[in-house]
Amino acid sequence: MVNGLAKVLPGKTADEEEMLELLAFNEKMAELGKMAAGVVHELNTPLSVIVSATQMILREEGLSDFVREMVDRINLEANRLAELTKGVLTFTRREGGGGEETDVNQVMREVLAFLRYEAQKRSIAILEDLDFRLPYIAAEANRIKQIFINLVMNAIQAMGHSGKLFLRSSRGPESTVMVQITDTGMGIPAEIVEHLFTPFFTTKGPGEGTGLGLYVTKRLLDAIGGTIAVQSAVGEGTTFTLTFPVAE
Ligand SMILES: Nc1ncnc2c1ncn2[C@@H]1O[C@H](COP(=O)(O)OP(=O)(O)OP(=O)(O)O)[C@@H](O)[C@H]1O
Ligand SMILES: [Mg+2]
Structure with a gap:
């Protein structure tokens, strides 16, 4: 492959x-x-x-x-x-879910509804702090869904069989909406951080990861004028912070 x-x-x-x-x-x-x-x-x-x-x-x-x-x-x-x-x-x-304006909370809820069973199976608690007064963002819902799936799956995989997943949405700097995904997983060593968005970079075993998730996520964000940043402490957990431009 x-x-x-x-x-x-x-x-x-x-x-x-x-x-x-x-x-x-x-x-x-x-x-x-x-x-x-x-x-x-x-x-x-x-x-x-x-x-x-x-x-x-x-x-x-x-x-x-x-x-x-x-x-x-x-x-x-x-x-x-x-x-x-x-x-x-x-x-x-x-297919489906088109349209150029998207409610990030709505997409987040759909992704969570879908992954909740997997999280439960692994004793991972999901804590939400979503701001429901946020404006729509200028991007297609399917793309956003894919971004959230990639990040939430990584978070779940990093925690293994227990932990907490925090999801926040809020107003970001300037005309942006900010989403933060935090896990209490293994964390990412500093020397690895710069490689995260490189295609095929993975620390997972064969068959477990292709190393494309974050690469694709970054590409999708670049395409819509969004940003992604990571903060992590080994043994404590990781936070990915995203910003999306607000729709006109
Ligand atoms: N939340 C996280 N906690 C700890 N490490 C992470 C986290 N997210 C990503 N990583 C690290 O970054 C690497 C690359 O992530 P990426 O999503 O691009 O690929 P992958 O998860 O290995 O495979 P794929 O997503 O293609 O199935 C992972 O292998 C892992 O080492
Ligand atoms: Mg991944």
Whole structure:
């Protein structure tokens, strides 16, 4: 995988940027897709039992109006839940969510709704301090989603099996919105910090990381006029601070 990509990189073809982004996106989505599949799998089995059992009851003759109404409701709600699990899967699709103005809190909530299960599994607490009076930012929601996923996934991975994840949104300097993602993970040694945004730089084992997450994140931020900065202490944790330009 990495070798194949390395061949593409020095070439600097016209589509290089698009391709890198796509590859990193697919990698991330494949990982998320696996987690989502786990949740959906666990939910779908009992849900389909509920749906078909209630349908069978409703086909019976001689039910009282009350029983019929209650079972009908159970059937309706179980169907609704089944739709919801499908919704989890559509999150990992690439299309949709266009538009050039984005509510960062909304995107953050979507990303969290999606990663909450993974965090819970690892005993990671999520603490939010979001300012809901923020203006919209000038960027496409899908791009922002990708940035948050990359950073939150890194944070979760850095904490392993316990910790705290803090998410803050506020007004930034000048006409910007600021987002901070803090973890209580292993931290980043000072000598590594300068390499973080280099393509393929990773400290994770083969199959665990491609080293493209932060590179792509930086590229996406550059493209929309945003910034990223990192503050870290080994053994204590890391904070990534982002700024996004406010929409006109
Ligand atoms: N929150 C963090 N805490 C500690 N180290 C981090 C954190 N975020 C990034 N890093 C370090 O930066 C490296 C590069 O991160 P990046 O997201 O670019 O790649 P990756 O996570 O290794 O792989 P990929 O994101 O492509 O799956 C990581 O391997 C890790 O060493
Ligand atoms: Mg990463």
